[in-house]
Amino acid sequence: AFIFLSLFSVGMAAQAQPKKLPADLEIPLQYGADRLGKRQDAAMQKFRDNRLGAFIHWGLYAIPGGEWNGKVYKGAAEWLKSWAKISSDEWMKLMDQWNPEKFNAKAWAKMAKQMGVKYVKITTKHHEGFCLWPSKYSKYTVAQTPYKKDILGELVKAYNDEGIDVHFYFSVMDWSHPDWRYDIKSKEDEEAMARFFEFTDNQLRELAERYPTVKDFWFDGTWDASIKKNGWWTAHAEKMLKELLPGVTINSRLRADDYGKRHFDSNGHMMGDYESGYERRLPDPVKDLKVTRWDWEACMTVPENQWGYHKDWSLSYVKTPVEVLERVVHAVSMGGNMVVNFGPQGDGDFRPEEKELAAYIGSWMKKNGECIYGCDYAGFEKQPWGYYTRKGDDVYMVVFNPPYSRHLVVKTPGGTSIKAAQVVGGKEVKVEETARNEFNVDVPSALPDEPFVIKLKIEKKQSGKTYRDALT
Ligand SMILES: C[C@@H]1O/C(=N\OC(=O)Nc2ccccc2)[C@@H](O)[C@H](O)[C@@H]1O
8 A cells, every 4th residue: 555655645746736826925815715735634534435426406496397488498497587587576486386295305315325325415595595494584485385394304314314414505696585686886785785694694504503414515606796795704604604513514616705716716725625616517637637636526417407307308418327427437537526416396206317317327336336435536647448546555447438459558657567357246357568557458358238347456566578768
């Protein structure tokens, strides 16, 4: 282990934290990054080890499902209020229809367990302002619907009972609140936003106190000028939650610094505990290796851009289960987490495509999950056949594109050799040295009908062979 780690750490040292500018060149900040480098406490390690999560986008928007007054809007269904230019009073009348008779928190938790997710991020309140918990600071909550009960509380208990961590999505932007402002252009705006921040603090404190097992807050709706001009509040919100819930993790999207810089402060240091900018996109495995220097979490939709339930998925490309799986592996191969989105129906059931996706991912994770959970960036050069992940001394090859050559090329850090075996079935796989630090790993003769994983043992062994470099 020491051998591999020492080789690996040499590789990583070259990619340590962004070079800290000499102190006198850094801009002094009151509301910039609170910490340099990755958090190393147990709660953050659990966040990191979880690797695979699910997003639940569920709110009033699930009832119309993208259609209003007979017109179907192609945009994201959870933004229907905006696309159809509906007033909040009109939109909130949907509360009278909120009675998800097929909702069963235990069934949702069972589905998540079978999918192999280690955590679920739930929209406590999306931009529309409807709260899945009976907040005493708002009249737009489940308590004021025919359903009446605390949906968030039911879900937190059900997921936790299955050993699944719960994270809270919280939209700061709240279209239903009279004091919300997109920008601050007057004293009146300033006073309104002060009331709005107090309202938001009250709701955040309420969520932390009612649901103390929550492990993370994923803030959204923080891109407008009204927030960027109030970096102090974003730093205060993070500090308040961390005092209420020691160990809780907070995403970078909450934060704006003294100058309105978001995610990374004016000195280039990440704010929050993990970067949350990879939404429906992923860093390039060759050009964007910088992301391996910090913690990050990506999130993705199954259609091109639908987080809430939309009744017509034919309006955009819908990723196949293998394409979703590849994005999960891609994220982990670069030291990130991946959260796959589900948009439950207004009746509280899931659409068939999402049930099938959960089943496919779950069956694959049952056989191959050791290449995902607790894994990180391997430090090996990306190859066309797929992705590497690493856990301790073990390097995993996750193969999505077996080549016609039937050989998987592996380029190792200097002075090592490798042994290989299939994760499913454990069968040894032939390895042949082909050049300095280059090996051919055989594709299994009976090609599996799904992406397969080969586990490498890295050995410090100078091979007897010598190689001459071309004289150019
Ligand atoms: C996870 C997604 O998060 C969102 N928006 O995220 C953004 O970062 N939006 C954005 C992207 C680029 C520029 C400005 C805002 C929401 O609007 C969306 O409904 C969903 O909840």
